[in-house]
Amino acid sequence: MNVNKDIFTVLDSGIPIFMEADFPLEWSMTRNEKFCFIKLLEILKPEVAIEIGVDQGGSLQVMSKYAEKVYAIEIDESKVERLQGKFNNVEFLVGDSKTIIPKLLDTIQKDGKSLEFALIDGDHSEKGVKADIENLIKYIPPKSLNIILHDSFNPDCRKGMTSVNFTTNKHVHYVELDYISGTFEPDGQKNEMWGGLGHIVLLKEERTKHLDVNQSQERLFNITKRYSKHYWKNKFKLLKPFKK
Numbered sequence: 591m592n593v594n595k596d597i598f599t600v601l602d603s604g605i606p607i608f609m610e611a612d613f614p615l616e617w618s619m620t621r622n623e624k625f626c627f628i629k630l631l632e633i634l635k636p637e638v639a640i641e642i643g644v645d646q647g648g649s650l651q652v653m654s655k656y657a658e659k660v661y662a663i664e665i666d667e668s669k670v671e672r673l674q675g676k677f678n679n680v681e682f683l684v685g686d687s688k689t690i691i692p693k694l695l696d697t698i699q700k701d702g703k704s705l706e707f708a709l710i711d712g713d714h715s716e717k718g719v720k721a722d723i724e725n726l727i728k729y730i731p732p733k734s735l736n737i738i739l740h741d742s743f744n745p746d747c748r749k750g751m752t753s754v755n756f757t758t759n760k761h762v763h764y765v766e767l768d769y770i771s772g773t774f775e776p777d778g779q780k781n782e783m784w785g786g787l788g789h790i791v792l793l794k795e796e797r798t799k800h801l802d803v804n805q806s807q808e809r810l811f812n813i814t815k816r817y818s819k820h821y822w823k824n825k826f827k828l829l830k831p832f833k834k
Contacts, residue, residue, distance in 0.1 A: 603776045603785075612655075617648025619740070620785050626770050627738065627787070631656035634736060636706035638698055642687045642722055643712030647673045649740075654680050657707060661694055663687045665712070687712050691725040704733045711740035719750030727759050727792065735792040743772020743786030743811060745820040751788060757801050764791035768807035774814050781819040783811075 603620045617624065631639075631652055639657035644650050644664040653660045654677040663683045664670050670682045683690050698705050710722045719739070726737055741747045748767065756762045765788075772786025805811070 603773060613648070613651050615648045615651050616646040617651075618645055619649065620773055620776065623740075623770050623785060623787055628652055630736065630738070631707065634707055636736075637704045637733075639707040639709075640691075640694070640705065640726075641709045641711070642691075643710075644669055644673060644682075645711070647676065649709055649711065650677070650680065653707070653709070659703070663690050663694075663712065688718075688721045688725065691722065692728075695725075695729050705729060705731065705735055706733060708735065708737045709740065710737065714741060714744065714747055716746050716750040716753070719747045720753050723751065723754045723790070727754070727756065727762055727790065729792065730759075730761055731792045731794055733794060737790040737792070738769075739767070739788030739790070741772070741784055741786060742767045742769075742788035743783050743814075745783060745815055745818070748811070752803065752805075756790070756803060759792070760796040761792045761794070762790065762801060763793045763797050764789070765801065766804040766806065768805055768811070771807045771810065774818065781817070783814055783818050783820060 604617060604624065605621070619627065627649060634656070636657045637659070639653050639660045641650055641653055641660060641662045644662045646669070650660065650662055650673070658679065660677070660680045661683060662680050663685070665684070665686055667684050670684055674682070683694065695705070708726055710719065710726070712722065713719065723739070729735060739747070739751060742751060751767055756765050767788040768786065769789035770787040772783060774783055775781065776784050
């Protein structure tokens with residue numbers, strides 16, 4: 591295999607995946623996340639998919655290839671403008687996902703369609719992540735719904751994920767926050783924790799057993815956090831009320 595050595599740079603956590611011809615748009619995922627994401631969609635081939643946070647269209651190009659219909663939610667209109675016309679099965683919705691998602695789920699249901707895949711990768715704050723998950727897991731799937739949570743290794747995102755009460759919907763059957771582990775200092779982001787894929791599965795049948803929120807790499811997450819900027823940021827946050 592002939593590989594262009596110019597693509598090997600210091601910032602190479604996401605390249606090469608040797609699939610640039612199929613997915614040429616910039617994509618903020620690591621190699622293992624990309625392979626997992628592609629394979630899931632290749633297997634599932636969802637009737638309807640939702641992406642929250644389009645960024646540069648990297649993950650959206652994969653969703654567009656394997657899903658029949660994609661709704662892409664983005665709060666930054668300039669990002670949507672750059673991607674307009676690139677996908678014939680994508681409908682862009684500009685605005686806050688917290689207000690768009692409930693209405694969109696009603697629309698999908700009224701159209702008699704089945705939401706079968708979703709990616710949450712928009713608001714990376716604790717409250718934002720929590721709100722997006724809570725809105726999506728209210729859905730009662732006519733088939734099955736797979737939800738992917740990007741940046742589950744980031745402490746703020748993870749805190750939002752762990753604060754969700756997943757038992758509120760009996761159709762939630764599986765939760766794993768470390769479906770794919772994240773990374774430390776990806777692409778030169780000093781002392782930062784990013785990446786990782788969480789995975790939630792909703793089924794048509796109601797859950798009859800106890801639901802575990804799995805964190806299979808929790809120990810790795812806790813050890814890494816002690817060496818990260820996030821650890822000290824949280825420490826100083828606790829001290830703020832005492833400052834004068």
